[in-house]
Amino acid sequence: MSIEGHAWTADRFGDPREVLTWSPRTWEQPAEGNIVVEVRAAGVGLPDSLMLEGVYPLVAHPPITPGQEVCGTVVAVGPHSRFSIGERVFGTTQFYAGSGGFASHAAMAESMAFPAPDQLTDEQAAGFYIGYRTAYTALVTRCGLQPGETVLVLGGAGSTGAASIALAKALDARVVAMASTAAKRAFCTALGADAVIDRDSDLLRSAAAEHTGAAGFNVVIDPVGGEIADAAMGVVARYGRFAAIGFASGSWPTPNVADMVMRNYSVMGVLAAGFTPEEDRAHMGHLLELAATDRIATPLADVAAMADVPAVVASLGGGAPPGKLVVRA
Incomplete structure (x- = not known):
């Protein structure tokens, strides 16, 4: 089964307003340990700008679809998945493999995806993880x-x-x-x-x-x-x-x-990566306990539309509002 949609994609490095285009994209049935989600909201961060400039270590060459973190609905799972179709999840995308969150859909490794708790809105969940x-x-x-x-x-x-x-x-x-x-x-x-x-x-x-x-x-x-x-x-x-x-x-x-x-x-x-799945779940569990008791919350700034991604990413170079930027699908 394949999934048809669109993604903000750059086939060269440069100004996001010039190189990003909303292009047709196909997501294949995920292999074991992976899922595909329909994006509900995606977090925006400085690495999204850096990867389009060609200076982000995890993205060596185009094509590039930025968007490191999302909240989405599971639409496809690999064999023996711990997730179910229709489940709302959040976490990091496979942006490093060209499947970031500035898209209609995104691929995620199961180890980097977590059930989204009810107390977090889509926008809060999309900006929470990183x-x-x-x-x-x-x-x-x-x-x-x-x-x-x-x-x-x-x-x-x-x-x-x-x-x-x-x-x-x-x-x-x-x-x-x-x-x-x-x-x-x-x-x-x-x-x-x-x-x-x-x-x-x-x-x-x-x-x-x-x-x-x-x-x-x-x-x-x-x-x-x-x-x-x-x-x-x-x-x-x-x-x-x-x-x-x-x-x-x-x-x-x-x-x-x-x-x-x-x-x-x-x-x-400090790099928030390279942990075992057990460590990731333990760390996230502690954070979600704090969120559930209102001791921490996503420090949201603006919430923009997915259509505005090029301008939003460009704003990271200066003048971006304080807090976490998020785009809503």
Whole structure:
């Protein structure tokens, strides 16, 4: 059985408004361990822009159908599937194989798909997985965040930053968030950040003095990279943990190993992938428990139409509103 539909597809790298076209597409009957869903909503993130620029490691060449995460209805399953036709699920797509979520349908690995709980709308479910799984991997799995510790979140108004603020607060930590505009700083405050500062290296030092007694931050969450991340390493506490997640600034941070040794802190890479299915289910189970008790929620920004995907992805280069962008099918 094959499924006919359409997908936003680029056959070359470039500006999403120029290279993406809504093109006919066929999805074949999935093999064991895979499913196909009819897309109800899809999350939008910086990697969607990076893959169209040709600088995203998991997408080496066109054709490209972006859209890393979706909420959808199962319409086809492989042999021995744990999912049923008609079931509502959410998770990550096989964008790396050309079947992203900016489409009428999307392919998903069963290990990366989860039943969508009733308390999450389609839009909330579509924007939940990557932000919160990344935040969980950084805060819990890699940094071992403890109640009462103080967390600095760079890029606090972005998808990962916003999820990190909310999750850290739910785990009883103190949070200082950094954001570049007044609107973004207000957004971080609404999420529960204990303090919010402008993107300035001098303010980092004063914030560390004010909120940690000059001891430094126990955990730094960095989806930004670049010079501000390098400056943030200077305010990590003794035995602190710096979580390198992304490079929204255009460049990765450059750790000073001698400084790490002399001040006994760690810099660690964070990727919310490569876990066993059992680990994925356990981590997601913990997150959904927090969601069910209203301790965390998808920090939604705008909800656009699927027809507006090229413009929405283009907006990620500057001027995008704070929070998680989602497109509705």
